[in-house]
Amino acid sequence: MQQRSLGxxxxxxxxxxxxxxxxxxDTDEHEARDQLIAFAEAGGTxxxxxxxxxxxxxEELIGTLLGDVVARDEVVLATKAGISRRTGQRVTxxxxxxxxxxxxxxxxxxxVDHVDLWQVHVWTDETPVEETLTALDLAVSSGRASYVGISNYSGWQTAQAATWQRAVPGRTPLASTQVEYSLLNRHVxxxxxxxxxxxxxxxxxxxxxxxGVLTGKYRTGTPSDSRGATEHFAGFVGAYLDDRGRGIVEAVVRAADGLGWSPLEVALVWVRDRPGVTAPIVGARTAAQLDGALGIEDLTLPAEIVEALDDVSAD
Structure with a gap:
């Protein structure tokens, strides 16, 4: 699998x-083990x-697999902080x-004694951004993180945080931002x-x-073994099961049929090759689902297909 520089x-x-x-x-130890093995064998890091x-x-499950399934120095380990649900409610x-x-x-x-990339999971108004970013500096200076980033920041928040880190020598520049991005959500x-x-x-x-909607699995209903059928993900998935979403999914399916690909491959290659994108994060519930994503390495969408998908999914 091709390697890219992070920012x-x-x-x-x-x-x-x-x-x-x-x-x-939702993913047990056996499925997680199979996923990590397949991902590493495909060249994923x-x-x-x-x-x-x-x-x-x-994190606990990953900890049991590191060193057993894959060597620590063969993966780029990224984690985040700032969101907790230990009280039963989402707390930032x-x-x-x-x-x-x-x-x-x-x-x-x-x-492990350090992570390769540590990210602030969310922006909050309760804490001054300069205080939040000081934590990133301390994580790097103490050797607990090699690189740092942000997640789910808006455009102005991204610019403010990145500029703050670049403003004074000695601060740790941000390496990345993690945001939702797909044919169904192009706001970024x-x-x-x-x-x-x-x-x-x-x-x-x-x-x-x-x-998961762009795989086409929800075209005729909600499969009983899908995330959309679970209590904790039903609303998350359901947000894209509207008329606009259905139209985009049908366009992806038509493109897939014409190319002899799966809808998953069409949607994932589109994101992977967007300007500025380093690496889409694919979360599969099972190893079988992940296999479909790992097969895209040598695929490239024809320009006319990209243009058509751009048009149908434009905000």
Missing amino acids: ATGLKVSRLGLGTMTWGR LVDTAAGYGDGAS NTSRGHLLTSLDASLKRLG EHEVLPAAKALGLGVLPWSPLGR
């Missing part, structure tokens, strides 16, 4: 990342998790103290992507398959 840094990552949001909850995924269950906290405490807990669960093209380009940030799209 303006020297860090190289595979141009497809492995997402682990469901690990430890970027493994993305977060302290808030399964209240740490995802980007204070310096909370972020650094969360990082230490992540390192313990992962069984207006401000986030231009900001990332101007300030040297790599872009890591999450939900590049439109929360």
Whole structure:
């Protein structure tokens, strides 16, 4: 698998990342093991998790597999801090103290002394951005993180954070931003992507398959074994099961039929090759689902197909 530089840094990552949001909850140890083996064998290196995924269950599961399934130095290990659901409700906290405490807990669960990329999971208005960013500086200076980034920041938030880090020598420049980006959600093209380009940030799209909707699996209903059928993901998936979403999905299916590809391949290659994108993060529930994504390495969409998909999905 081709390796790409993460933004303006020297860090190289595979141009497809492995997402682990469901690990430890909907994805058990056996499926996770099979996914990690298949991903590594395909040349994948970027493994993305977060302290808030399964209240740490995802990190714990990755920790049991590192060194067993794949060597620590063969993966680019990325995690995030700032979102917690331990109370049963979504709680955000980007204070310096909370972020650094969360990082230490992540390192313990992962069984490592540092992560390659540490990201602030969300922007909050409660904590001054300069305080939040100080936590990133301390993580790097203490050796607990090699590179740092942000996630789910708007365009102006991205620009403010990145400019703050570049303003004074000694601060750690941001390496990346992780945002939702797919044919069903192109909002980041207006401000986030231009900001990332101007300030040297790599872009890591999450939900590049439109929360699974772009695979076409929801065209005739909600499969009982899908995320859309679970209580905790029903609303998340359902947001794209509207008339606009159906129109885009049908366009993807027609393109796939014409090319002899799967809808998944069409949607994922479209995101992977967008200007500014470093690596889409693909989160599969099963190893079989992941196999479909790992087959896109040598695929390139014809220009006329890209243009047609651009037109039908324009915001």
